[in-house]
Amino acid sequence: xxxRSDHSRDEIREMSLQAAEQLIIAQGYKALSARKVASEIGxxxxxxxxxxxxQDEFILHINSRTLDELYQSMQTVIDDHQDAHACVLALxxxxxxFAAANANRWLLIFEHALPEDNGVPDWxxxxxxxxxxMLEKLLQSLVATHKPQQIGTAARxxxxxxxxxxxxxxxxxxxxxxxESVYELIxxxxxxxxxxxxx
Amino acid sequence: xxxRSDHSRDEIREMSLQAAEQLIIAQGYKALSARKVASEIGxxxxxxxxxxxxQDEFILHINSRTLDELYQSMQTVIDDHQDAHACVLALxxxxxxFAAANANRWLLIFEHALPEDNGVPDWxxxxxxxxxxMLEKLLQSLVATHKPQQIGTAARxxxxxxxxxxxxxxxxxxxxxxxESVYELIxxxxxxxxxxxxx
DNA sequence: ACCTGAACACCGTTCAAGT
DNA sequence: ACCTGAACACCGTTCAAGT
Numbered sequence: 034x035x036x037r038s039d040h041s042r043d044e045i046r047e048m049s050l051q052a053a054e055q056l057i058i059a060q061g062y063k064a065l066s067a068r069k070v071a072s073e074i075g076x077x078x079x080x081x082x083x084x085x086x087x088q089d090e091f092i093l094h095i096n097s098r099t100l101d102e103l104y105q106s107m108q109t110v111i112d113d114h115q116d117a118h119a120c121v122l123a124l125x126x127x128x129x130x131f132a133a134a135n136a137n138r139w140l141l142i143f144e145h146a147l148p149e150d151n152g153v154p155d156w157x158x159x160x161x162x163x164x165x166x167m168l169e170k171l172l173q174s175l176v177a178t179h180k181p182q183q184i185g186t187a188a189r190x191x192x193x194x195x196x197x198x199x200x201x202x203x204x205x206x207x208x209x210x211x212x213e214s215v216y217e218l219i220x221x222x223x224x225x226x227x228x229x230x231x232x
Numbered sequence: 233x234x235x236r237s238d239h240s241r242d243e244i245r246e247m248s249l250q251a252a253e254q255l256i257i258a259q260g261y262k263a264l265s266a267r268k269v270a271s272e273i274g275x276x277x278x279x280x281x282x283x284x285x286x287q288d289e290f291i292l293h294i295n296s297r298t299l300d301e302l303y304q305s306m307q308t309v310i311d312d313h314q315d316a317h318a319c320v321l322a323l324x325x326x327x328x329x330f331a332a333a334n335a336n337r338w339l340l341i342f343e344h345a346l347p348e349d350n351g352v353p354d355w356x357x358x359x360x361x362x363x364x365x366m367l368e369k370l371l372q373s374l375v376a377t378h379k380p381q382q383i384g385t386a387a388r389x390x391x392x393x394x395x396x397x398x399x400x401x402x403x404x405x406x407x408x409x410x411x412e413s414v415y416e417l418i419x420x421x422x423x424x425x426x427x428x429x430x431x
Numbered sequence: 432a433c434c435t436g437a438a439c440a441c442c443g444t445t446c447a448a449g450t
Numbered sequence: 451a452c453c454t455g456a457a458c459a460c461c462g463t464t465c466a467a468g469t
Contacts, residue, residue, distance in 0.1 A: 228427070276434070
């Protein structure tokens, strides 16, 4: 042992991330541990710290991959819709669909408290901003008369609202069961909020 | 040692909960541990398990106290407002105010994953339902023409939405700074959603 | 009856030592 | 240079043994 060089650094990173994702999907984020991941990929714990700075950075990368998948699904929704109004509604429903289909990984994104004061890394913030801009562009064409600043507000309101409904629904804190009733909430939010905005 | 009987079971419970709250307020929920709480109150770890079933149940009680404080603040808001519309708006702002003022304890309520399948205990569910009913009653007088089922939907939408905006704002994921801009989001949500509802 | 303290099975993280 | 494995300082939870 020692100096195996069976895998490159990048291969070890990739294997670790995949092993971690399997653990999280199967047993939730609390089941994630460096030791389990290491044993899963056939290395020792120390090796993980050669490749990731610490658990925080490790989780940040896991979340980054989840966010990438979410944005890909958003892109698909956008490509599938001509009408901006229908597209916003579909995007919001898609947010819930994605979260429900990938509950444990999606929850990790929000359960992972960010490293105190230094805030989120740039490349992470970038990914969040990407989704925002999709939404802003759509809203712009829906409520064309409004000032840009109001579009920003509207995008944040919608994003935050759909997020909250999704979060509470998935953690069963809304007294809601089944996909239909969550859709009902999301539809009510989008239709009435947009109606109010363009009133 | 052994058989001290310095404190009753209830006193130990109360001391433990207070020590835990101090820990969480000062250092966040991750700093909470049975050993720290025990040493803080001058007992050993084992004693805590005499008084609480396990950490899950312990956290449930901490959260229950936080929720009680939240509902008290909601009650105060309701008592202070005659106009139903202004009251709904004030309640939503109050939700954010409370969360911001008690960030670490408030976050624990939602970061604590519930014990798998058996769901939330009854007395816990009851407290959530209490807040819901306040909101439903107010909405009823605002949109009197709607069916009861639609009131329930509207209450869930508002609750979930304000929760999401608050959550993302507090964890700094909304690109929003300062209390004024969060109020701006909450106001936009409430005014436009209600306008859409009564359209 | 009440509480201890040691034990068990885990953690994240570091780093001297091996090849 | 790469990886190990043991160490350190923690966890939650249990339970025989003391008073």
